[in-house]
Amino acid sequence: MRLSLIYLALGFAILVVSTSSIMVRFCTAPALLISFYRVFFTSLLAGTFRGAKLKDSIAGIERRDFYYILGAGLFLALHLTFWITSLNYTSISSSVLFTNLQVIFVLVFSIIFLKEKSSLYVVAGILLALTGSLLIAHGDLRSGKLLGDMLALASGFFVAFYFIIGRKVRARIDTLGYTSIVSAVAALVILPVCLISGISISGYPMLDWVLFLLMALFPGVIGHGVFNWALKYVKAPIVAVSILGESVGASILAYIIFGELLLWYQIIGGILILVGIYIAASNEVTGDGSSVT
Secondary structure (H helix, E strand, O other), rough: HHHHHHHHHEEEHHHHHOOOOOOOOOEEEHHHHHHHHHHHHHHHHHHHHHHHHHHHHHHHHOOHHHHHHHHHHHHHHHHHHHHHOOOOOOOHHHHHHHHHHHHHHHHHHHHHHOOOOOOOOHHHHHHHHHHHHHHHHHHHOOOOOOHHHHHHHHHHHHHHHHHHHHHHHHHHOOOHHHHHHHHHHHHHHHHHHHOOOOOOOOOOOHHHHHHHHHHHHHHHHHHHHHHHHHHOOOOOHHHHHOOHHHHHHHHHHHHHOOOOOOOHHHHHHHHHHHHHHHHHHHHHHHHOOOEOO
C-alpha cells in the first residue's frame, strides 16, 4: 500500500472526526446515551456496508483475536463515555487536546506491549507535551474546568489501548468487520450502564436521532473505519499522531459555531502539546527505519 494513499485517507478521516464534538454539543441526550447510540449505529452501518461477508468476518476470528476484540470494545466504550462527558465540563478545544494526549499513551504502550523501539526525541516530545497539558490544566483549574480536562485525559488513556489492540489484530480482520464487531461490543458494554442509571433510551427530539446517525456514519464508520484500516499498514503511533489535526479542526469549528475563544494558556499549552506529540511520534515512527508492513 502506498504511503501517499494512506496519508490522504488519514487526512480525510481527520476532517470527518473534527465534527464529532460539534454534534455532541447539539445533542440534548445524556452523555452515556450519546455514546451508546454512537457505537450502536456505527455497528449497524458498518455491518450493513460489509453485507453478507460480515458472517465470514465473524467466523474467521481466531480465539485469541476474539478476546482482543472484547478488550477493544470495552476500551472504545470507556473512551467515548469519558470524552463525551468531558464536553459538559470543559471547552471543546481543551477536551480534544487532552484526549489527543492518547498519542503519548500509545507511544508508551507501543514500547511496553509491542516492543517497538524509541529514542531520546520521544522522551523530549513527551515532556514537552506534558508541560503544555499542565499549563492548560492549571489555567482550567482556576476557571473550574479541570474535571472536564481530566475526563478527556482519561478518555485518551482508554483510546490508546483501543489503538494498540487494533494494531495487534487488524492485519487478520477486515476493516468494516472489525469496526462493526468492536462497536457492537462497546454498545453491549454501555447499554446496561444506561439502564442501571435509569437513563431512558427513547423519547428524544428528532434532531438527536439525526445526530446519532451522523456521528455513527461520519466519525464512527468513516473516521474510525479509516483509522482501523490504516492500522493494518502502519504503526499505531502514525495513526495516533495523525489525529492531532482534530484539535485544529474542532477548535476552528467551535469558534465559528459556538464562539468559543481560545485563552492565552490554551493557545500556548496547545502548541506545546501538538509540537511535543509531533516530535515524539514522528521520531518514534522513523526510529526503526520502517513505517509500512
